[in-house]
Amino acid sequence: MRIKPGGEPFFHIGNQLGCLLVHGFPGAPLEMAWLGDALRQRGFTVLGIRLFGHATEPPDLLRVHASDWLAGLEDGYHLLRGHCSKIVLIGFSLGGILSATIASALELDGLVLMAMPMDLPLLAHRLRPFLPLLRHVWPYRTPPQGSDWWDKEAEAQNLHYTVQPIQAVGQFFDLIQRLPTSLAQVRVPTLLLYSKNDGSVPIEHGSRALDALATEAKELVWIDGSGHNLARDAQRHQVFQLVGDFVHKVGMPV
Amino acid sequence: MMSHIMPGAEPFFLPGNRVGCLLAHGFTATPQEVHEMGIYLNQQGYTVLGVRLFGHGTRWQDLARSKWVDWLGSVEDGVHLLSHACDQIVPIGLSTGAMLNLILASRMRFPALVAMATPYDLPAIPALQVLYPILPLLKWILPAYKKGKPDWRDAEAWMARVQYDRYPLAAVYEFGKCAQALQRALPLVTSPLLLLHSLEDNFVLPEHTERIAANVASSDVRVQYVQNSNHVISSDAARQEVFALTATFIQAILAA
Numbered sequence: 001m002r003i004k005p006g007g008e009p010f011f012h013i014g015n016q017l018g019c020l021l022v023h024g025f026p027g028a029p030l031e032m033a034w035l036g037d038a039l040r041q042r043g044f045t046v047l048g049i050r051l052f053g054h055a056t057e058p059p060d061l062l063r064v065h066a067s068d069w070l071a072g073l074e075d076g077y078h079l080l081r082g083h084c085s086k087i088v089l090i091g092f093s094l095g096g097i098l099s100a101t102i103a104s105a106l107e108l109d110g111l112v113l114m115a116m117p118m119d120l121p122l123l124a125h126r127l128r129p130f131l132p133l134l135r136h137v138w139p140y141r142t143p144p145q146g147s148d149w150w151d152k153e154a155e156a157q158n159l160h161y162t163v164q165p166i167q168a169v170g171q172f173f174d175l176i177q178r179l180p181t182s183l184a185q186v187r188v189p190t191l192l193l194y195s196k197n198d199g200s201v202p203i204e205h206g207s208r209a210l211d212a213l214a215t216e217a218k219e220l221v222w223i224d225g226s227g228h229n230l231a232r233d234a235q236r237h238q239v240f241q242l243v244g245d246f247v248h249k250v251g252m253p254v
Numbered sequence: 255m256m257s258h259i260m261p262g263a264e265p266f267f268l269p270g271n272r273v274g275c276l277l278a279h280g281f282t283a284t285p286q287e288v289h290e291m292g293i294y295l296n297q298q299g300y301t302v303l304g305v306r307l308f309g310h311g312t313r314w315q316d317l318a319r320s321k322w323v324d325w326l327g328s329v330e331d332g333v334h335l336l337s338h339a340c341d342q343i344v345p346i347g348l349s350t351g352a353m354l355n356l357i358l359a360s361r362m363r364f365p366a367l368v369a370m371a372t373p374y375d376l377p378a379i380p381a382l383q384v385l386y387p388i389l390p391l392l393k394w395i396l397p398a399y400k401k402g403k404p405d406w407r408d409a410e411a412w413m414a415r416v417q418y419d420r421y422p423l424a425a426v427y428e429f430g431k432c433a434q435a436l437q438r439a440l441p442l443v444t445s446p447l448l449l450l451h452s453l454e455d456n457f458v459l460p461e462h463t464e465r466i467a468a469n470v471a472s473s474d475v476r477v478q479y480v481q482n483s484n485h486v487i488s489s490d491a492a493r494q495e496v497f498a499l500t501a502t503f504i505q506a507i508l509a510a
Binding site for chain 2 (some may be wrong): 001002003008009010011012013047050052056060063065067068070071074075078079080081082083101102103104105182185
């Protein structure tokens with residue numbers, strides 16, 4: 001088997017209102033699994049995809065193109081369409097970037113973007129032109145140690161690669177460059193969730209995302225007492241409630 | 255932002271009962287070639303999910319980047335996606351899709367499995383047999399080669415087909431590695447099997463199915479041949495017969 005335990009995508013059939021859940025980089029569907037359970041308990045249909053190259057082996061991400069991830073979102077969307085008349089796209093971190101990027105190509109009823117970075121550090125900008133060459137001699141980056149988790153038990157269960165393939169980082173970067181354009185094309189109701197204590201996404205990214213969104217129906221909610229992993233960390237129940245209420249609001253009646 | 259998946263190449267889900275049919279398409283093709291079969295099985299009451307294999311149904315350059323284990327990952331994803339809605343999963347694959355399903359079946363037992371037009375090895379094209387070892391070099395000169403003249407009996411089905419018009423050499427090499435993995439996997443397959451093949455398949459000869467039947471460990475192996483069809487038996491002129499044989503087999507196995 002290729003997929004690591006906990007890395008399995010999931011699909012729970014409920015009512016005609018579908019939630020498409022997209023995890024972050026370099027994480028796994030597990031990041032969204034508890035949120036999926038909470039949404040399922042409210043009656044919604046839930047599908048959590050596995051992004052290409054995740055939850056298998058890090059070398060898979062040495063070959064990745066951003067289009068592989070975006071096509072993966074489309075796959076999930078089409079599968080959900082087999083059962084659902086309305087669909088809300090819910091993405092975390094890179095999953096949020098991908099969701100915002102593809103949103104205008106899909107028929108959606110709502111969009112939830114959680115802890116979505118709007119930019120990368122200056123060093124990434126400086127290095128980007130050299131990455132196509134650099135990745136051959138420097139295939140993996142080890143992110144700095146240090147955790148922003150509040151719930152250490154949830155952190156211990158987390159499934160992700162401990163290295164970041166440079167090829168994938170480059171693709172991540174290119175998607176971020178396009179993000180303002182992508183957000184300016186979003187016409188559906190959008191909920192933004194950002195953590196006040198995020199170790200990787202600076203606090204001003206939340207308001208930047210809010211400003212960049214074209215839709216009038218947008219809301220930014222700050223979560224207090226959680227790290228970057230909003231759907232897993234200490235304030236997850238607040239997140240489940242907020243997302244569930246939003247899905248209900250934009251989708252009901254189906 | 256435009257869609258990345260070719261129109262008509264989208265994976266599909268058709269809700270039904272607690273038996274899930276997992277449909278996997280072939281090399282350079284798309285879910286389109288098993289879609290009509292999925293609709294037929296759904297009409298029999300089954301839940302149906304048709305996966306899109308990684309690198310397929312987008313641009314052939316994506317396939318040229320892919321490894322056969324990526325395709326296996328796509329089928330594995332499909333098993334997991336069906337696992338909550340269904341108590342029993344029946345993998346149904348065409349050609350490479352059938353190879354991948356059989357490899358999965360060497361690691362988990364399925365109540366039934368249907369393998370259509372399954373290659374045991376590389377197709378018997380002399381040039382391919384000779385050049386196979388140097389494909390990883392040749393791909394730098396010739397990244398892909400165009401498909402030849404179609405040999406379809408059903409011209410309309412051929413027109414409706416959604417696929418790449420060429421074979422990326424790097425992916426052909428991966429196909430060969432997939433066949434090697436299949437040969438290692440077959441002695442571990444114990445699931446009840448239906449093997450379907452066209453007697454007129456001149457791309458993957460019917461002998462391939464015989465070799466698969468001879469190498470699996472399953473005690474229940476049924477082999478059925480059809481006629482008036484090319485390699486793509488789920489889509490060409492004999493498809494209705496293929497659908498009916500498949501449905502009858504699943505029904506018989508699950509009733510037993």
